[in-house]
Structure formats: C-alpha cells, structure tokens
Amino acid sequence: xxxxxxxxxxxxxxxxxxxxxxxxxxxDERVGAAVHLKCENFQRMGxxxxxxxxxxxxxxxxxxxxxxxxxxxxxNHAQAVALVGRMLDIPTTVIMPRDAPRIKRQATEGYxxxxxxxxxxxxxxxxxxxxxxxxQGGIMIPPxxxxxxxxxxxxxxxxxxxxxxxxxxxxxxxxxxxxLSGSAVAARGLMPGCRVVGVEPELADxxxxxxxxxxxxxxxxxxxxxxxxxxxxxxxxxxxxIQDHVDDFATVSExxxxxxxxxxxxxxxxxxxPSGALGVAALLSGALKPRGRVGIILSGGNIDGxxxxxxxxxxxx
Amino acid sequence: xxxxxxxxxxxxxxxxxxxxxxxxxxxDERVGAAVHLKCENFQRMGxxxxxxxxxxxxxxxxxxxxxxxxxxxxxNHAQAVALVGRMLDIPTTVIMPRDAPRIKRQATEGYxxxxxxxxxxxxxxxxxxxxxxxxQGGIMIPPxxxxxxxxxxxxxxxxxxxxxxxxxxxxxxxxxxxxLSGSAVAARGLMPGCRVVGVEPELADxxxxxxxxxxxxxxxxxxxxxxxxxxxxxxxxxxxxIQDHVDDFATVSExxxxxxxxxxxxxxxxxxxPSGALGVAALLSGALKPRGRVGIILSGGNIDGxxxxxxxxxxxx
Numbered sequence: 014x015x016x017x018x019x020x021x022x023x024x025x026x027x028x029x030x031x032x033x034x035x036x037x038x039x040x041d042e043r044v045g046a047a048v049h050l051k052c053e054n055f056q057r058m059g060x061x062x063x064x065x066x067x068x069x070x071x072x073x074x075x076x077x078x079x080x081x082x083x084x085x086x087x088x089n090h091a092q093a094v095a096l097v098g099r100m101l102d103i104p105t106t107v108i109m110p111r112d113a114p115r116i117k118r119q120a121t122e123g124y125x126x127x128x129x130x131x132x133x134x135x136x137x138x139x140x141x142x143x144x145x146x147x148x149q150g151g152i153m154i155p156p157x158x159x160x161x162x163x164x165x166x167x168x169x170x171x172x173x174x175x176x177x178x179x180x181x182x183x184x185x186x187x188x189x190x191x192x193l194s195g196s197a198v199a200a201r202g203l204m205p206g207c208r209v210v211g212v213e214p215e216l217a218d219x220x221x222x223x224x225x226x227x228x229x230x231x232x233x234x235x236x237x238x239x240x241x242x243x244x245x246x247x248x249x250x251x252x253x254x255i256q257d258h259v260d261d262f263a264t265v266s267e268x269x270x271x272x273x274x275x276x277x278x279x280x281x282x283x284x285x286x287p288s289g290a291l292g293v294a295a296l297l298s299g300a301l302k303p304r305g306r307v308g309i310i311l312s313g314g315n316i317d318g319x320x321x322x323x324x325x326x327x328x329x330x
Numbered sequence: 331x332x333x334x335x336x337x338x339x340x341x342x343x344x345x346x347x348x349x350x351x352x353x354x355x356x357x358d359e360r361v362g363a364a365v366h367l368k369c370e371n372f373q374r375m376g377x378x379x380x381x382x383x384x385x386x387x388x389x390x391x392x393x394x395x396x397x398x399x400x401x402x403x404x405x406n407h408a409q410a411v412a413l414v415g416r417m418l419d420i421p422t423t424v425i426m427p428r429d430a431p432r433i434k435r436q437a438t439e440g441y442x443x444x445x446x447x448x449x450x451x452x453x454x455x456x457x458x459x460x461x462x463x464x465x466q467g468g469i470m471i472p473p474x475x476x477x478x479x480x481x482x483x484x485x486x487x488x489x490x491x492x493x494x495x496x497x498x499x500x501x502x503x504x505x506x507x508x509x510l511s512g513s514a515v516a517a518r519g520l521m522p523g524c525r526v527v528g529v530e531p532e533l534a535d536x537x538x539x540x541x542x543x544x545x546x547x548x549x550x551x552x553x554x555x556x557x558x559x560x561x562x563x564x565x566x567x568x569x570x571x572i573q574d575h576v577d578d579f580a581t582v583s584e585x586x587x588x589x590x591x592x593x594x595x596x597x598x599x600x601x602x603x604p605s606g607a608l609g610v611a612a613l614l615s616g617a618l619k620p621r622g623r624v625g626i627i628l629s630g631g632n633i634d635g636x637x638x639x640x641x642x643x644x645x646x647x
Contacts (some may be wrong), residue, residue: 051453282371321595322639322643
C-alpha cells in the first residue's frame with residue numbers, strides 16, 4: 014500500500030493542490046507542543062477527498078469511462094467525484110442522504126453530477142448504490158473502501174512530511190477510515206517513530222470501538238455535527254489497515270468539536286468543517302496529551318453557513 | 331519613503347509573519363484575471379496593522395520606553411500596539427470607541443493594554459488621545475498618520491512582490507490611508523507599471539472624494555459594516571502620499587462587501603473581516619474591471635462571530 018501511495022502522488026501531481034501547513038503560537042502554547050496543521054480545507058473542492066477520488070477515477074481505463082461512475086457519499090466524496098468526472102469528462106451519479114449539508118449537495122450538482130437523494134433512516138446507501146449501478150452499468154467508486162481511494166488519501170501525509178519533516182504524533186479524523194488508513198500507512202513508511210491516532214466524535218465512535226474490540230462495530234446515522242463521520246462503520250479494507258498501522262483512537266464531545274471550529278475561525282482565520290476540526294478538538298479538550306512535533310490533518314472546510322452561524326453564536330458551550 | 335519601507339522590512343524580519351498568497355481558480359474565472367490574495371488575515375493578531383505598529387514602537391529609544399505608548403483605534407491597530415507593547419515590555423493605553431467589535435476590544439485587553447472607551451458620536455478620539463497623552467506623558471503612535479506606521483504597512487507589498495513578481499493592478503482597502511499609502515509607495519518603487527487602486531465602502535468614501543477633489547474630505551462615524559474604514563478622513567501625511575502614488579479609487583456597496591466576505595468564506599475557506607474584503611468586493615461587484623495579474627491585500631480577519639453569522643445567514647443580498 015505504501016508503494017500505491019507513492020504512485021498516487023505522481024498521478025496527483027499538478028492536479029491536486031499542494032496545500033499549505035499552518036502553525037499558531039497560541040495553539041502551541043495552549044497545548045504544549047509544536048502543532049502543524051495540514052490545510053486540506055484548501056484542497057480542490059474544499060477537502061482531502063479530491064485526492065482519493067482523482068486517484069481512483071484516473072485509473073479507470075479510457076475504454077470504460079463512458080459507462081460513468083457511481084458513488085454514495087454524505088458530501089465531500091460526492092463533490093470530489095463530481096469534480097473529477099467533469100475534469101476527465103466522465104458522467105457521474107451520486108447517492109446522497111436527504112440531510113446532507115445543502116452546500117455539499119449544491120456543489121456536487123454544480124460540478125455536473127446527477128444527485129439521487131435517499132432517507133438514511135430507512136435506506137442503506139450501499140445497497141441503493143449497487144442497485145443503481147446494476148441498472149446503469151456504472152463503475153462504483155465508494156467513498157473509502159477502495160484501494161485507490163485509500164492510496165490517494167495517503168498522499169496528504171506524504172506532503173505534510175515533505176513540508177515539515179518527521180513528526181512524533183499525527184492526528185487524523187476518522188469516518189469510514191479512508192483518510193486514516195492511508196495516512197497511517199504513509200506515516201509508517203516515512204517516519205516509523207510517529208504515533209498515529211484516529212479521532213472520532215463520541216457520538217460516532219464505531220471505529221474506536223472496532224479498534225479496541227478487534228471486531229468491526231457500527232453506528233446508525235449518529236447525530237453528530239461532524240457530518241463527515243456519520244459513516245456506519247469502517248470498511249472491509251480500511252479496518253485491517255487501521256488495526257495494523259494506527260496506534261490509538263481518541264474521541265471528543267460535540268462541544269469540543271464546536272470549540273475547535275471556533276478556535277480555528279477566530280485564532281487561525283481558517284474555515285474548517287466540524288469533521289475537519291476533530292484533531293484540534295482532541296488537543297484543546299485534553300482528550301489527548303501531545304508531546305513534541307504534532308501533525309493534524311484539517312480534512313475539509315465545507316461547512317454550511319447556518320451551521321457555522323450556530324457554532325459562532327453558541328459561545329457559551 | 332521607499333527606503334523607509336525597505337528598512338522596516340529588516341526591522342520586521344522574524345517578528346511579523348511572512349503571510350501566504352492564495353489563489354482561486356473560481357475567482358480568476360469569475361473576474362477574468364489572475365488574482366493573488368495577500369493573506370494579512372494570517373498576520374500576527376490577525377491584521378496588517380502589526381507591521382506598522384511594530385515598526386513604529388520598535389523605533390522608540392530604550393530610554394523613552396518606560397513612558398509607555400498611547401494610541402486611538404477602532405480595533406486592529408489597538409490590538410497591534412497592545413501586542414507589540416507586550417513583546418517589547420512597554421505599557422500601552424488604547425482609546426477605543428464604545429461600538430468597536432467586542433473581539434477586538436477583548437484581544438486588546440488580552441494583550442495587556444489599558445483600554446479607555448469613548449462615545450464616537452460625541453467625542454473626537456484624537457483630542458481625547460492627546461489629553462490622555464498630556465496627563466500620562468506617553469508616546470503617541472497614531473493608527474495611520476505616522477511615517478514609521480506607513481513604512482511598516484508598506485512591507486506587505488514588498489513581500490507580495492517577492493512572492494509573485496510584477497503585478498498589473500494592486501487593490502488596497504483604504505481607511506485612514508496608512509496601508510494604501512505605504513502599499514502605493516512600495517508598488518511605485520518595485521513595479522512602476524502597476525496600477526494602484528484604493529477601495530472604500532460607498533458609505534465611507536471620504537478618501538475617494540479627497541482624491542478626486544484634491545481637498546481632504548471627512549465622514550462622521552459612517553454606518554458601514556467595514557469597521558476598519560470608519561476613520562474620519564485621510565491623514566496629513568497619508569493624503570499627499572496617496573495623491574502622488576495612487577492611480578484611482580473604487581467604492582463598493584455594503585451588499586458587495588458582504589458578498590465578498592461570503593465568497594472568501596465558502597470558496598477560499600478564509601475568514602476575512604469586512605474591511606479586509608474590500609478589494610475582492612470591487613472585483614466581484616464589477617466596480618473595477620481588472621486585467622492581467624492582480625494583487626489584493628486581504629488586510630485582516632478579525633470579525634465578530636455575530637457579524638459573520640449575520641453575513642452568512644443573509645444570503646438573499
């Protein structure tokens with residue numbers, strides 16, 4: 014898998030942004046470590062998901078591309094597949110829950126994808142996606158449980174390492190585990206002494222429980238503000254990679270997530286969506302005691318105006 | 331003055347952040363030019379004002395420093411002087427209007443300044459500042475009408491030029507004219523072919539009127555959302571520098587300012603205060619037709635939560 018990440022880096026050259034790394038004296042003083050924030054909120058379409066989607070879609074042989082691509086996603090992977098489809102002139106169909114943030118649905122449609130909405134309380138999205146795929150004959154690029162997607166996501170850590178050197182600790186948000194597994198494999202390959210920790214909302218802690226029990230656990234449409242982590246479980250591919258390469262998990266409260274989004278807004282002047290702020294939430298809340306040089310992947314910045322407005326006004330947390 | 335800007339750059343080395351320059355494919359497509367955003371919202375204390383304040387305060391002879399520094403400011407200069415005072419161990423007193431954004435007042439107090447509030451409807455801040463200065467014997471560092479302050483502000487354009495090369499057009503927000511005059515002098519010295527345009531809110535267009543009439547015009551506490559431009563007039567030093575080195579002015583509506591703040595939030599994932607978004611507002615609103623390579627100084631990011639919440643929720647502009 015590490016070789017696949019290196020190959021993905023070549024494929025993404027000139028296509029993905031090399032996102033900047035930001036630091037903050039205030040954050041370092043507050044948590045007692047040197048923190049490096051990898052700003053994937055500045056990635057194309059506003060999240061790391063571009064990396065995996067481009068890597069996976071670009072590997073579809075030219076002769077197969079007219080069949081189109083089908084995927085399911087609560088948001089950022091949907092936008093990523095839609096954008097890559099437009100770039101490579103491949104039709105895309107995206108299955109999206111009715112409660113996905115409006116900004117993500119509109120952006121997906123804006124990139125030219127056909128959006129099919131469903132009710133997550135009553136419908137399993139993977140089943141629905143396979144039905145649609147069977148009808149249309151499209152090629153399925155799932156949001157995380159696909160080797161090319163995982164390899165693409167791992168490139169963010171390659172870049173971070175090239176930008177700031179070895180780290181002692183790497184904090185990565187975890188939904189379905191595509192970013193976390195790719196990041197962990199990349200970190201192992203580059204800096205074996207770096208501790209890799211996945212961060213989840215307490216309300217959606219299926220990965221942490223899976224990691225601790227050794228058995229894949231699930232959640233069902235958890236009511237966390239971190240919409241990127243509402244995935245039902247780790248994947249069949251991501252779970253074993255996480256078992257092999259991740260050192261630990263931390264979980265954070267909804268209040269801690271909101272505080273992290275506010276901190277990034279006021280102190281760093283960065284727009285980061287709740288899922289993207291999980292690593293910062295783990296440090297600010299004390300869920301994790303850092304030491305030395307810390308990397309955090311700020312995974313995305315696609316937050317609805319009303320959601321941000323509520324977080325900013327709700328300062329009594 | 332150009333030599334003074336070069337000297338200020340030396341003085342600021344290792345003290346001010348070398349802020350990044352961001353670009354956006356979407357912005358470029360929308361306005362038909364290659365736009366380079368100089369992110370002074372990422373400057374220390376969140377605005378370019380750190381540059382001028384540090385340059386001016388650092389030039390106070392060590393023997394005079396115990397007298398302390400006095401200033402008046404609607405916000406960002408206040409924070410800048412307070413932070414520099416803390417860095418250089420100099421006591422600071424700041425005269426601030428009662429309606430200044432809370433985030434700016436709290437940050438100023440947080441850096442250890444003594445804040446003296448006044449009612450801008452009934453009191454002239456410069457007179458009040460001089461009274462306090464006379465009582466306390468402090469050294470006055472005004473927010474813009476001071477050669478060392480102007481020279482410090484000019485360093486942002488030196489950096490932008492070093493980062494991206496020659497520009498055809500440079501857009502700079504204008505309140506009291508410290509940033510604009512410093513930027514214009516720097517641009518003249520480095521790239522004589524670059525057109526320099528000041529941008530003001532329509533509601534606070536005193537500088538544009540002064541520039542056109544050749545006589546310094548005033549406004550009185552204008553009700554613009556761009557609080558950094560609520561200054562009553564250009565200064566005695568900044569006005570002639572602007573007459574000599576600025577090519578033109580553009581003015582923008584309140585709706586255009588809000589739209590620019592939203593655009594920077596949603597598309598660039600940047601937190602920019604209304605005054606800082608004036609250059610982007612001029613382009614997006616069509617107030618100015620750009621060509622070629624454009625530089626815009628995003629002057630600051632210190633926006634109150636409630637103000638941002640209102641801008642994000644008010645999408646029917």
